[in-house]
Amino acid sequence: MAGKAVGPVRRSFAPWTDPASKPFIEFRKVTKRFGDFVAVDDLSLIIYEREFFALLGPSGCGKTTLMRMVAGFEGPTEGQVLLDGQDLAGVPPYRRPTNMMFQSYALFPHMTVEANIGFGLKQDRMAKGEIDARVEEMLSLVKLTPFAKRKPHQLSGGQRQRVALARSLAKWPKVLLLDEPLGALDKKLREETQFELTDLQQKLGLTFVIVTHDQEEAMTVADRIAVMNQGRIVQIATPSEIYEQPNSRYVADFIGDINVLEGRIASTGNGVVRLECIGTGATVEVDQDLTAAPGDTAWFAIRPEKISISLDRPQNGTINAVEGEVWDIGYLGDVSVYHVRLPTGATMKATVTNRSRLVERPITWEDKVWLTWTRDGGVILTK
Amino acid sequence: MADPLATVETKAPPAPARQGSGRWLVLIVPYLWLLIFFAAPFLIVFKISLSTAAMAIPPYTPVFDLAQGFVGLVRGIQEFAVDNYLWLVSDDLYIRAYLSSLWIAAISTFLTLLVAYPLAYGMARAPKGWQPTLVMLVILPFWTSFLIRVYSWIGILKKEGLLNQLLLYVGAIDQPLTILNTNWAVYIGIVYSYLPFMVLPLYAALERLDDTLLEAASDLGSPPSRAFWQITFPLSLPGVIAGCFLVFIPVTGEFVIPDLLGGTGTLMIGKTLWTEFFNNRDWPLASAVAVILLFLLIIPIVLFQNMEQKRAERER
Numbered sequence: 001m002a003g004k005a006v007g008p009v010r011r012s013f014a015p016w017t018d019p020a021s022k023p024f025i026e027f028r029k030v031t032k033r034f035g036d037f038v039a040v041d042d043l044s045l046i047i048y049e050r051e052f053f054a055l056l057g058p059s060g061c062g063k064t065t066l067m068r069m070v071a072g073f074e075g076p077t078e079g080q081v082l083l084d085g086q087d088l089a090g091v092p093p094y095r096r097p098t099n100m101m102f103q104s105y106a107l108f109p110h111m112t113v114e115a116n117i118g119f120g121l122k123q124d125r126m127a128k129g130e131i132d133a134r135v136e137e138m139l140s141l142v143k144l145t146p147f148a149k150r151k152p153h154q155l156s157g158g159q160r161q162r163v164a165l166a167r168s169l170a171k172w173p174k175v176l177l178l179d180e181p182l183g184a185l186d187k188k189l190r191e192e193t194q195f196e197l198t199d200l201q202q203k204l205g206l207t208f209v210i211v212t213h214d215q216e217e218a219m220t221v222a223d224r225i226a227v228m229n230q231g232r233i234v235q236i237a238t239p240s241e242i243y244e245q246p247n248s249r250y251v252a253d254f255i256g257d258i259n260v261l262e263g264r265i266a267s268t269g270n271g272v273v274r275l276e277c278i279g280t281g282a283t284v285e286v287d288q289d290l291t292a293a294p295g296d297t298a299w300f301a302i303r304p305e306k307i308s309i310s311l312d313r314p315q316n317g318t319i320n321a322v323e324g325e326v327w328d329i330g331y332l333g334d335v336s337v338y339h340v341r342l343p344t345g346a347t348m349k350a351t352v353t354n355r356s357r358l359v360e361r362p363i364t365w366e367d368k369v370w371l372t373w374t375r376d377g378g379v380i381l382t383k
Numbered sequence: 384m385a386d387p388l389a390t391v392e393t394k395a396p397p398a399p400a401r402q403g404s405g406r407w408l409v410l411i412v413p414y415l416w417l418l419i420f421f422a423a424p425f426l427i428v429f430k431i432s433l434s435t436a437a438m439a440i441p442p443y444t445p446v447f448d449l450a451q452g453f454v455g456l457v458r459g460i461q462e463f464a465v466d467n468y469l470w471l472v473s474d475d476l477y478i479r480a481y482l483s484s485l486w487i488a489a490i491s492t493f494l495t496l497l498v499a500y501p502l503a504y505g506m507a508r509a510p511k512g513w514q515p516t517l518v519m520l521v522i523l524p525f526w527t528s529f530l531i532r533v534y535s536w537i538g539i540l541k542k543e544g545l546l547n548q549l550l551l552y553v554g555a556i557d558q559p560l561t562i563l564n565t566n567w568a569v570y571i572g573i574v575y576s577y578l579p580f581m582v583l584p585l586y587a588a589l590e591r592l593d594d595t596l597l598e599a600a601s602d603l604g605s606p607p608s609r610a611f612w613q614i615t616f617p618l619s620l621p622g623v624i625a626g627c628f629l630v631f632i633p634v635t636g637e638f639v640i641p642d643l644l645g646g647t648g649t650l651m652i653g654k655t656l657w658t659e660f661f662n663n664r665d666w667p668l669a670s671a672v673a674v675i676l677l678f679l680l681i682i683p684i685v686l687f688q689n690m691e692q693k694r695a696e697r698e699r
């Protein structure tokens with residue numbers, strides 16, 4: 001999970017760091033209510049042109065609602081949704097340069113795969129030959145060429161999902177909204193399709209917004225990720241920032257595996273935060289700027305792969321180190337996960353790369369071990 | 384069987400066995416129903432159609448005398464004749480009546496569809512809580528006698544009836560229209576009487592329509608008016624076809640409506656049948672008319688059944 005480096009082409013793409021960048025999709029203080037229920041709560045968000053933007057969050061947090069407001073199926077109760085500087089209020093879906101891939105696919109059951117994919121192009125009165133060519137291209141993109149003449153009910157779940165994807169892509173819309181586009185695909189096909197998607201998005205200069213429950217997928221494809229909770233955005237950042245510097249326990253917990261230790265702030269300032277962990281006797285020292293008063297409750301969050309495990313007591317004593325007992329070892333092929341029981345009863349996870357197949361494991365069940373980490377390995381969170 | 388395993392196997396739990404007999408019952412009931420209410424009456428009518436009219440009670444020969452047993456049966460069968468059928472094809476009155484019936488049924492089915500579709504569409508789009516009430520309202524007229532409802536149309540359609548009075552009052556016409564005793568009155572009567580048979584299957588089809596399909600169409604650039612013909616209508620076709628059959632089949636043999644509302648020029652096979660039966664007391668000929676009508680209608684009925692079955696299979 002850590003090694004999800006973003007390709008060199010996209011590293012230079014960061015319009016959100018440039019104050020002169022023009023917003024492309026903009027939510028201005030948008031609230032959406034269904035009766036008394038607040039689905040989207042005073043949310044502001046800017047997505048830039050050519051961005052691949054991912055929405056992440058638990059079920060029911062308002063991701064689909066957000067997309068439906070861009071596509072035009074719902075209007076905001078309060079606030080504005082703008083596209084390219086234009087308020088979208090009153091613009092019906094069929095006049096918006098957006099296409100959406102529905103979570104439920106919404107394939108037309110009485111049309112063949114081909115006709116489904118060509119439907120949007122036909123609405124634009126594209127020439128027949130061009131439509132056929134584009135449909136062909138889309139079919140091969142989602143690897144469904146042999147199924148062109150089938151009806152949706154003759155396809156498997158994953159095939160249907162790919163038809164839905166191809167149909168939403170076919171018009172090369174300025175904004176493509178993908179609501180869990182790849183969930184039903186096997187890992188290999190998913191990865192291939194992710195690649196095809198990013199490739200097409202780059203090539204055509206489109207703006208993609210994707211909802212996914214697969215954080216690895218979000219990390220792989222997205223320029224930025226927004227983590228949502230209960231109709232609000234908790235953090236918007238690049239995949240590596242979200243992963244390395246979550247702004248709250250919520251985000252830390254939501255993305256990937258993480259160990260969280262509760263403690264009290266001992267000191268801050270000069271770019272160093274010291275935290276006394278409760279019950280473990282460990283002192284955490286992290287390079288971080290933080291505004292917090294000594295005595296405040298805070299949490300130290302660190303990824304399992306940032307933790308080293310050893311049988312020997314470290315030289316620094318209990319600074320950035322904690323003692324425990326190996327409780328369980330999970331063998332995951334390329335790595336092993338050590339579950340270490342702390343004196344407080346909590347467990348911490350540490351992953352160790354399995355370098356050699358035949359190495360005699362020096363650390364085994366019920367060993368007393370020391371877990372250590374570096375000063376830049378984790379973050380202190382105050383919420 | 385001495386093999387202990389075999390006894391174990393025969394001691395299968397009783398549940399599937401009971402289920403088996405239940406299944407058998409479920410299968411037999413519709414066939415029994417068909418036998419008692421369709422096959423038997425049909426055979427009687429068919430038998431009479433092969434007889435010859437006579438001044439007697441009942442007014443035809445031969446009559447099976449069960450007292451004579453098998454011999455009587457054979458003697459009766461020997462007297463059967465297809466003269467009635469030959470008569471039906473030779474006299475073009477009957478052929479014209481059949482064709483006219485089919486034609487009137489086709490037109491009124493189409494008119495019923497035109498009236499029923501917007502109704503069913505409105506019902507399917509109405510708030511969910513309202514829909515059961517609306518369905519009830521569609522069925523409600525069935526609680527009044529069919530005959531009374533058709534009679535009341537006479538009061539509406541006649542020269543000095545409600546419709547003419549209204550039109551005169553509004554100023555749409557200055558002479559009362561002759562509607563009663565024309566084919567128009569028959570169409571109005573049929574559309575009115577058979578509306579629920581069209582509305583209900585249409586409603587069932589439209590109600591199941593997934594709204595996200597229309598959203599998807601809109602999203603892909605199809606405005607609602609176009610999306611109706613691209614999505615809604617094609618997907619409601621099973622309902623359209625079912626409704627059309629449900630109206631067309633009974634209307635072809637309709638008697639009451641053309642008799643009460645139609646004129647002398649309204650030629651329908653149901654009326655012809657009535658005349659043969661009650662005025663001419665020619666039971667055999669009337670029976671032959673009915674048998675041919677049935678065979679004419681079997682074609683659409685079989686088509687309809689086939690289609691329904693295919694749809695059911697597709698949905699599985």
Ligand SMILES: Nc1ncnc2c1ncn2[C@@H]1O[C@H](COP(=O)(O)OP(=O)(O)OP(=O)(O)O)[C@@H](O)[C@H]1O
Nearest residue numbers: 034037039057058059060061062063064065066103
């Ligand atoms: N039409 C509606 N009427 C009432 N409540 C709605 C409606 N649409 C959505 N909601 C509610 O709004 C909330 C957000 O829904 P939304 O579909 O946006 O969730 P989501 O983040 O897409 O979830 P999931 O990951 O499960 O797809 C949910 O609690 C849902 O019940």
Ligand SMILES: [Mg+2]
Nearest residue numbers: 063064103179
């Ligand atoms: Mg959703």
